[in-house]
Amino acid sequence: xxxxxxxxxxxxxxxxxxxxxxxxxxxxxxxxxxxxxxxxxxxxxxxxxxxxxxxxxxxxxxxxxxxxxxxxxxxxxxxxxxxxxxxxxxxxxxxxxxxxxxxxxxxxxxxxxxxxxxxxxxxxxxxxxxxxxxxxxxxxxxxxxxxxxxxxxxxxxxxxxxxxxxxxxxxxxxxxxxxxxxxxxxxxxxxxxxxxxxxxxxxxxxxxxxxxxxxxxxxxxxxxxxxxxxxx
Numbered sequence: 453x454x455x456x457x458x459x460x461x462x463x464x465x466x467x468x469x470x471x472x473x474x475x476x477x478x479x480x481x482x483x484x485x486x487x488x489x490x491x492x493x494x495x496x497x498x499x500x501x502x503x504x505x506x507x508x509x510x511x512x513x514x515x516x517x518x519x520x521x522x523x524x525x526x527x528x529x530x531x532x533x534x535x536x537x538x539x540x541x542x543x544x545x546x547x548x549x550x551x552x553x554x555x556x557x558x559x560x561x562x563x564x565x566x567x568x569x570x571x572x573x574x575x576x577x578x579x580x581x582x583x584x585x586x587x588x589x590x591x592x593x594x595x596x597x598x599x600x601x602x603x604x605x606x607x608x609x610x611x612x613x614x615x616x617x618x619x620x621x622x623x624x625x626x627x628x629x630x631x632x633x634x635x636x637x638x639x640x641x642x643x644x645x646x647x648x649x650x651x652x653x654x655x656x657x658x659x660x661x662x663x664x665x666x667x668x669x670x671x672x673x674x675x676x677x678x679x680x681x682x683x684x
Contacts, residue, residue: 515598538621
C-alpha cells in the first residue's frame with residue numbers, strides 16, 4: 453500500500469470516527485443542543501482539526517441522516533423484492549418501514565427533524581436567520597451533496613411504493629380503479645405518521661388495550677381492505 457493510499461484510508465477512518473461521535477451526541481441531545489466543540493471533545497480532537505474534515509455541524513448532521521436513509525432504503529428494497537404479488541409488496545413496504553422505526557428509532561427522529569423545515573432543502577437561495585440574510589445551509593457543497601442524495605433516496609422509496617401498487621393493479625390483487633401515485637402518497641404519509649404518534653394519542657390507545665403492534669396491524673388490515681381487489 454502506497455503512502456497516498458494509506459493516508460486516504462486513515463482520512464476516511466477519521467471521518468467515520470467523527471461521524472460516529474456526532475451521531476452519538478445528536479441522538480442523545482438533539483441537533484440544536486450539540487456544538488462542534490462538543491463533537492471535537494467526544495472524538496478527542498481539537499476543534500481546528502475537526503474543521504479540516506467537516507465544515508460545520510450541519511454537514512455532520514446531514515451525513516448521519518444519509519446513513520440512516522441508506523439503511524431504510526436497503527430494508528425496503530429487500531422486503532419488497534422478496535414478494536411477488538403487488539398487494540404483498542405494498543404490505544412488505546409498510547412492514548419494512550415499521551421494522552426500521554423499531555430498530556433504528558433514533559434515525560427516524562433525526563430524519564423527522566431533517567424534514568421539519570429547519571433546513572432549506574429546495575434550493576441554494578438565501579434565507580433569513582434573525583435579522584440577517586445568509587446563504588442556506590444546503591448551499592454548502594458537502595451539505596448540498598448529502599441533501600441531494602437523501603432526497604434522491606426518498607424519491608426512490610416513493611417509486612418503489614408506486615411500482616408496487618401498479619404491480620398489484622396489473623396482477624389484479626389491487627383494485628384497478630385506484631391511482632398508484634395517490635395511493636402511494638397516502639400510504640407513505642400513513643407510514644410516517646405511524647412512526648411519530650403523539651404521546652397523548654399513544655396513551656389513549658393503551659387505555660383501550662391497543663399497543664403499537666396491534667395498532668400497526670389494524671391499520672394494515674384497514675389499508676388492505678381499502679385497496680385490495682375483492683374479486684381476486
